[in-house]
Amino acid sequence: MTKLPRSFYNRDTALVAQELLGKWLVRDADGLKRIGKIVEVEAYLGEHDLAAHSAKGLTERTKTMFGPPGHAYVYLIYGVHHCMNVVTEGEGHASAVLLRAIEPVQNLAGRTCGPGLLCRAMKIDRRLNAHDLLSDVFFIVEPDVAEKFSIVKRPRIGVDYAGHWAKRRLRFYIKDNPFVSRP
DNA sequence: TGCACGATGAAC
DNA sequence: TTCATCGTGCAC
Numbered sequence: 001m002t003k004l005p006r007s008f009y010n011r012d013t014a015l016v017a018q019e020l021l022g023k024w025l026v027r028d029a030d031g032l033k034r035i036g037k038i039v040e041v042e043a044y045l046g047e048h049d050l051a052a053h054s055a056k057g058l059t060e061r062t063k064t065m066f067g068p069p070g071h072a073y074v075y076l077i078y079g080v081h082h083c084m085n086v087v088t089e090g091e092g093h094a095s096a097v098l099l100r101a102i103e104p105v106q107n108l109a110g111r112t113c114g115p116g117l118l119c120r121a122m123k124i125d126r127r128l129n130a131h132d133l134l135s136d137v138f139f140i141v142e143p144d145v146a147e148k149f150s151i152v153k154r155p156r157i158g159v160d161y162a163g164h165w166a167k168r169r170l171r172f173y174i175k176d177n178p179f180v181s182r183p
Numbered sequence: 184t185g186c187a188c189g190a191t192g193a194a195c
Numbered sequence: 196t197t198c199a200t201c202g203t204g205c206a207c
Contacts, residue, residue, distance in 0.1 A: 044190075052190085056203095060204085061202080062203095075190090075202085076200095077191060078188090078191055078192085079199075080200055080201080081191050114192070116191050156190070158189085158191075
């Protein structure tokens with residue numbers, strides 16, 4: 001297992017999103033190493049992307065998105081669930097990749113398909129916002145055994161308010177993977 | 184200081 | 196289809 005370097009995240013967001021598929025999200029907490037394989041993601045392309053939080057500009061909440069790549073952007077949605085993103089591209093670009101579903105690999109209990117459920121299973125909450133993903137307790141690795149799969153591209157979920165941006169196929173998932181939140 | 188509104192999930 | 200639940204951002 002090789003931890004993804006900063007340079008992996010400092011690239012085109014839609015590309016990073018697709019390359020995150022099949023990678024393992026690792027979280028070491030409470031004496032337990034939890035691992036999930038990323039099977040579904042969405043790309044958010046910076047300030048001009050009306051579906052992205054950063055479209056509102058630099059605010060207290062979105063400043064993590066405007067920060068350096070390779071950090072976690074975690075926020076509370078609907079007052080109930082947490083969503084986990086990976087910041088991409090250079091500092092100030094305000095782009096990120098939302099992790100929407102993972103397949104359990106190690107020490108994961110309960111469902112993991114959906115951004116909120118994924119965070120619950122991985123014990124991710126707002127305390128991890130702005131956390132560096134090159135740390136030793138929260139990071140993403142390239143698995144030793146690479147697998148082959150096809151990538152399906154679809155419009156993002158729950159962003160109908162974003163005009164023409166809602167139609168762009170910036171949601172990516174592993175074809176036929178049973179842990180994808182919605183086919 | 185108040186209030187409308189979600190990058191969701193679960194129940195009905 | 197409806198609702199829970201609360202932090203954020205912006206209007207007064």
